[in-house]
Amino acid sequence: MALLQISEPGKSTDPHQHRLAAGIDLGTTNSLIATVRSGKAETLADLEGDHILPSIVHYAKDGTVSVGKSAKLFVCSDAKNTISSVKRLMGRGLKDVQKIKEFSANQLTASGTGMPAVETDCGMKNPVEVSSEILKSLVKRAEESLGDELGGVIITVPAYFDEAQRQATKDAAQIAGVKVLRLISEPTAAAVAYGLDTGSEGIHAIYDLGGGTFDISILRLEKGVFEVMATGGDSALGGDDFDRAIAGYLVEQANIDKGDRSAYQMAMIKAREVKEALTNKERVEINFMHWKGSMDRALMESLIASIVDKTLAACRRTLKDAGLKASEVQDIVMVGGSTRVPLVRQKVEEYFGKKPLTDIDPDKVVAIGAAIQADVLIGNKSDEDMLLLDVIPLSLGVETMGGLAEKIIPRNTPIPIARAQEFTTYKDGQTAMAIHVVQGERELVEDCRSLARFELRGIPPMVAGAARIKVTYQVDADGLLKVTAEETITGVKSDITVKPSYGLNDEQITSMLQSSVSHAEEDMKARMLREQQVEAKRVIEAVEAALAENGDELLSKDERHAIEEALKQLAYIAENGDIEAIEEAIKVVDKSTEEFASRRMDASIAKALVGHEIDEI
Amino acid sequence: MTKAQQNYFEIFGLEPNFSIDVPKLSSKLRALLNSVHPDRFASSGSQQQMLSMQKTTQLNDAFAVLKNPVKRAQYLLHLKTGIDTSKEHTVNDPEFLMQQLELREELEDISASSDISQLNQFADKISELEEVQEQQMAELFLQKPLDTDELQKAIYKLQFLHKTLSDIEQAEDKLLS
Numbered sequence: 071m072a073l074l075q076i077s078e079p080g081k082s083t084d085p086h087q088h089r090l091a092a093g094i095d096l097g098t099t100n101s102l103i104a105t106v107r108s109g110k111a112e113t114l115a116d117l118e119g120d121h122i123l124p125s126i127v128h129y130a131k132d133g134t135v136s137v138g139k140s141a142k143l144f145v146c147s148d149a150k151n152t153i154s155s156v157k158r159l160m161g162r163g164l165k166d167v168q169k170i171k172e173f174s175a176n177q178l179t180a181s182g183t184g185m186p187a188v189e190t191d192c193g194m195k196n197p198v199e200v201s202s203e204i205l206k207s208l209v210k211r212a213e214e215s216l217g218d219e220l221g222g223v224i225i226t227v228p229a230y231f232d233e234a235q236r237q238a239t240k241d242a243a244q245i246a247g248v249k250v251l252r253l254i255s256e257p258t259a260a261a262v263a264y265g266l267d268t269g270s271e272g273i274h275a276i277y278d279l280g281g282g283t284f285d286i287s288i289l290r291l292e293k294g295v296f297e298v299m300a301t302g303g304d305s306a307l308g309g310d311d312f313d314r315a316i317a318g319y320l321v322e323q324a325n326i327d328k329g330d331r332s333a334y335q336m337a338m339i340k341a342r343e344v345k346e347a348l349t350n351k352e353r354v355e356i357n358f359m360h361w362k363g364s365m366d367r368a369l370m371e372s373l374i375a376s377i378v379d380k381t382l383a384a385c386r387r388t389l390k391d392a393g394l395k396a397s398e399v400q401d402i403v404m405v406g407g408s409t410r411v412p413l414v415r416q417k418v419e420e421y422f423g424k425k426p427l428t429d430i431d432p433d434k435v436v437a438i439g440a441a442i443q444a445d446v447l448i449g450n451k452s453d454e455d456m457l458l459l460d461v462i463p464l465s466l467g468v469e470t471m472g473g474l475a476e477k478i479i480p481r482n483t484p485i486p487i488a489r490a491q492e493f494t495t496y497k498d499g500q501t502a503m504a505i506h507v508v509q510g511e512r513e514l515v516e517d518c519r520s521l522a523r524f525e526l527r528g529i530p531p532m533v534a535g536a537a538r539i540k541v542t543y544q545v546d547a548d549g550l551l552k553v554t555a556e557e558t559i560t561g562v563k564s565d566i567t568v569k570p571s572y573g574l575n576d577e578q579i580t581s582m583l584q585s586s587v588s589h590a591e592e593d594m595k596a597r598m599l600r601e602q603q604v605e606a607k608r609v610i611e612a613v614e615a616a617l618a619e620n621g622d623e624l625l626s627k628d629e630r631h632a633i634e635e636a637l638k639q640l641a642y643i644a645e646n647g648d649i650e651a652i653e654e655a656i657k658v659v660d661k662s663t664e665e666f667a668s669r670r671m672d673a674s675i676a677k678a679l680v681g682h683e684i685d686e687i
Numbered sequence: 688m689t690k691a692q693q694n695y696f697e698i699f700g701l702e703p704n705f706s707i708d709v710p711k712l713s714s715k716l717r718a719l720l721n722s723v724h725p726d727r728f729a730s731s732g733s734q735q736q737m738l739s740m741q742k743t744t745q746l747n748d749a750f751a752v753l754k755n756p757v758k759r760a761q762y763l764l765h766l767k768t769g770i771d772t773s774k775e776h777t778v779n780d781p782e783f784l785m786q787q788l789e790l791r792e793e794l795e796d797i798s799a800s801s802d803i804s805q806l807n808q809f810a811d812k813i814s815e816l817e818e819v820q821e822q823q824m825a826e827l828f829l830q831k832p833l834d835t836d837e838l839q840k841a842i843y844k845l846q847f848l849h850k851t852l853s854d855i856e857q858a859e860d861k862l863l864s
Contacts (some may be wrong), residue, residue: 109796222730231861253731390860447729457721482753486725546740547725601799612732658732671723671738678722679700679715 071086089221089253091258091448096204096225096239098157098308099281100407101125102434102446103208104224105216106440106450111441112261113434114215122433123211126154129192137207146335151190152344154308155282156204158244159186159197161235191631201242206213209248222251224444226436229255229301230463232509233521240548251447253548256280256459257287258298259439260405263430273299277418277426278436279381280406282308288392288399292533297459299484302388302624305381309345309408315364315373316341322359333359333377345370349410370411378417387420391482407433410490425574466543466551469506469515471496473474478543481511485549490542492558498532503539507553526555530562595649602652609656610637612665616670624669635663694766695749704765705821705828711752716750755848756821760842763828768835772842780840787847794851798858810855817848842860 092114100122105115110156113121120139128141129151136144144152159167159178164186167178178186179194187194212220227239228354238254243250252335257276264274271291278285285303317337324632326333344365347354389396402418409415418426430438443458445451461482466490467475495503503526510518520591529537538559544552547663613633621630640655647655696703721727723742728735752758759774781853790813797805824841827834 252726266802292714297717333830358813422714449730457717457726459717459720459724484747486740487747487751489748544744548741609732612735660732663734665732667732667738671735671742675719675742678719681718 080671082391088450089448090212090216091441091444092209092220092223092271093437093442094205094208095256095259095437096157096201096227096242097125097280098155098283099125099310099432099530101204102437103212104434104437105212106217106445111438111445113115113437114212117213121209121309123204124154124174125157125204126152126305127156127195127200128152129189129190129195133192135203135301137194137203137364144333145215145339148333149335152194153188153195153200154457156197156200158282158306160188160201161232162197162383182395190613197262198238198242198245201239205243205248206247207506208357209246211573220248221448222249222444224252224254224259224440224447225250226256226259226440227279227580228286228303228305229298230303230305231255231549232464232519233466234519235305236307236549240550250548253550254443254458255287255301255460256283256310256436256439257285257301257403257405258289258460259436259443260403261289261291261439262404262442262458263429263435264401266470273394273398274401274403274662275385275422276403276405277381277385277409278405279408279414281310282306282409283308284308284381284384285386286381286396297484298461299394300388300392301463302391304380304384305345305680308647309406310410311377312345312374313338313341315377316344316370319365319373320358320361321358322590323363324359328377334630336544345411345450348520349412364566365387367412374411377413381414382417382421397632399424404428404432405435417470417633434493438505450538460547460549462487462545462549464509465511466517466521467508467518468493468541469508473515474513475508475510475515475518478541478594485545486547488542488544490540491584493539493541494535495529495532495537495539496534498534500528500537500685501531502527503529503555505541505553505555507543507551521551522553524555526557528562529557530560532560599649599652602649603644604657606652609659610641612642613659616666620670620673621666624673627667629666631664633659695752695762696766698746698749699753703763703766705760705825707753707759711826712753716746719746729807746799751839754816756824757846760824760828760838760845763844764835764838767833770835770839772839783844790851790854794854794858798861801862803859803862804856807857813848813851813855817845817852820845821850 090105092103094113095102095104100436102113102121102123102484109217115121116123116138117514118139123138124142126134126138126141126145128144128148130136131151139172141152145154160186164178165237179189185196185198187196190202209220209223214672216406219228222241225243227236227238240250257278260278261274268525274289276285276287276289278287283303285301285306287301288299290297290299296547309602317334317340320340321328321334326337328334331441333685340356343353346357348365348367348370351367354366355364363419368545385396389399399422400423402424404415404418409426409432411416415426415428442619461484462479463481465477465481467477468608470476470493476491478491479487493503499583505524505526506515506520507522508515508518522559526539536559538554538555540558541553541555544554546552614637617625619631621633625633640659641653643655694703699712699719701712720743720756723739723746725736725739725743728739731739752762764770764772793809797809824838824845825842827838838841
């Protein structure tokens with residue numbers, strides 16, 4: 071990861087100066103980037119003043135990659151080399167996505183890694199690469215408009231994204247060379263934007279109908295702490311489905327062959343225009359290819375009503391998960407451009423029994439919330455700011471005998487979390503055990519999403535049922551899972567760590583990273599050295615700040631001296647050593663501060679407990 | 688580093704008792720998370736991040752056990768006596784077995800009749816039984832010495848009631864969808 075902290079030589083990394091952070095809403099249809107400037111969060115525009123970047127990437131024959139509006143121009147004329155809605159493919163296997171309508175069957179092929187790839191004139195492009203182009207374009211926009219490089223970003227993902235989809239998103243950032251401070255869910259980001267503006271405590275529902283995803287989240291805000299009580303939704307439902315329903319009607323009226331891809335693309339564009347026009351008007355005239363006609367709002371609403379109803383069914387389920395009634399929800403925050411559709415607002419209001427909030431531009435609210443949180447995480451604000459607590463959206467389990475999925479971490483468990491489960495061998499002398507990690511709510515493994523398979527080998531031969539295999543699931547604050555397995559009874563420790571695999575391994579990511587940066591080998595090395603030096607500086611500053619804060623109360627003279635010596639050594643090597651030497655010196659500092667860091671953590675816990683007792687009196 | 692691992696009660700500065708004020712515990716959890724959560728260390732060194740992640744995980748684990756009466760009772764019994772009731776076990780109590788059978792039959796009948804209001808009434812009844820069982824549990828844990836047989840039975844009963852409640856929820860889901 072150190073590779074990612076790209077710094078130009080000569081730039082200061084003084085932690086006391088304001089560090090630039092940004093929030094990125096990486097959407098199915100549109101993407102945005104926002105930052106906090108002079109205390110105000112705002113989305114950043116391109117040179118022409120447009121804030122929204124269409125999530126479309128075009129690969130030209132000569133190797134030129136264009137993103138956004140310029141790529142959109144090719145949607146009809148060069149459909150084959152133009153990729154939109156790539157978010158739908160993130161972290162998915164070829165089989166999962168073949169039924170997705172934006173991608174015709176021959177456009178998607180197996181990339182050899184199990185991941186789908188889009189065949190373009192520039193070669194095969196996988197979804198992670200395509201997403202990284204969108205991220206690069208956003209980051210470039212931010213750095214040009216802010217005049218400095220970004221210290222880190224928060225990328226938002228649908229609350230419903232599973233492990234593989236989150237991992238793929240993080241990998242895309244890695245390939246784009248962006249340092250990710252945290253992945254947060256889109257509705258949570260929206261709540262941050264509203265929560266800070268209104269400061270209202272209580273239970274909030276975030277209804278997020280974007281281009282390609284629908285999320286409903288129930289959040290509780292109390293004493294500046296956001297807590298996700300439950301999330302639900304559908305990662306394959308959105309405003310694009312409105313367009314598709316309308317386009318289907320147009321194609322039918324115009325009597326066009328369903329296999330005509332470019333006509334279908336044109337129908338989709340026309341459908342979107344019709345939908346947007348009917349937001350304010352009661353009726354529009356339509357010229358579509360050779361067909362002339364009109365559509366009124368009632369007709370459009372009859373085409374899309376069943377899609378809106380699907381979102382309300384998800385609301386009902388999610389409220390039930392949170393143990394709440396619709397009437398207990400204090401505010402409903404509307405997110406995503408599709409919430410501009412009058413029928414959506416009307417049905418949401420009917421269901422919850424109150425008017426939904428639409429004060430902040432529903433297209434921008436997620437990016438704005440992410441920017442606010444990124445500003446907190448990068449350290450531009452004091453510790454007393456709010457804290458986001460998140461939950462895992464889908465249960466994590468393991469396959470047991472008979473193809474059943476046994477849940478190890480149930481959905482809506484707060485993260486980070488670790489859970490262990492014991493298993494045993496079922497045959498005498500069995501020395502290996504296959505572990506299949508799955509995600510989902512269904513009982514049968516085949517109905518759940520397969521995240522990873524691995525084998526634990528080297529179990530000492532014992533009679534059946536004697537071995538104790540402890541399988542531990544650990545989910546970090548980004549919602550990313552690691553699984554380890556070990557045989558505990560004999561003390562033979564064979565453990566293995568897997569991350570959800572959706573096709574890309576670390577080597578492939580590194581090679582994609584290298585090819586995405588058009589630097590020669592030498593440049594790469596120089597950059598890595600520079601990054602290692604920046605890392606060393608960061609470590610020194612962090613430890614010095616900790617020593618200044620409570621070094622005297624928590625350390626003996628000798629202990630403090632040892633740490634200071636290690637720091638001096640690191641400072642010297644950072645100036646004069648090579649990559650490996652700096653890495654080694656950082657490890658020495660880490661080791662020397664291990665006990666100190668742990669005492670600091672305990673001290674802050676003790677302080678929080680005492681503070682809490684006082685609060686109560 | 689050599690310090691013994693704190694138990695779940697100690698983590699929250701509590702005496703190991705069955706009676707717990709869950710809303711109060713929940714706000715204590717928030718106060719603690721506020722000082723150790725990984726978001727507080729997003730720009731710190733990797734070591735601090737690792738520690739923060741461990742502490743937060745530990746707090747979340749501890750809270751998940753303490754807020755759930757069945758898990759709390761199992762954990763407390765194990766803490767005090769070393770008895771593990773998390774695995775499958777049977778308890779010889781004919782009277783309770785009878786009651787179990789009757790309750791299961793009642794649930795099946797109501798589910799078959801698809802009567803939501805009857806299902807809700809049944810849920811209320813189970814919740815009441817659960818409350819009584821929890822009170823009894825609290826008293827059992829205050830006895831000295833602990834009556835481990837009675838405690839295991841009580842845990843088993845509470846577990847059954849808990850399971851029945853979640854079955855009622857599932858039945859309700861089916862009726863509503």
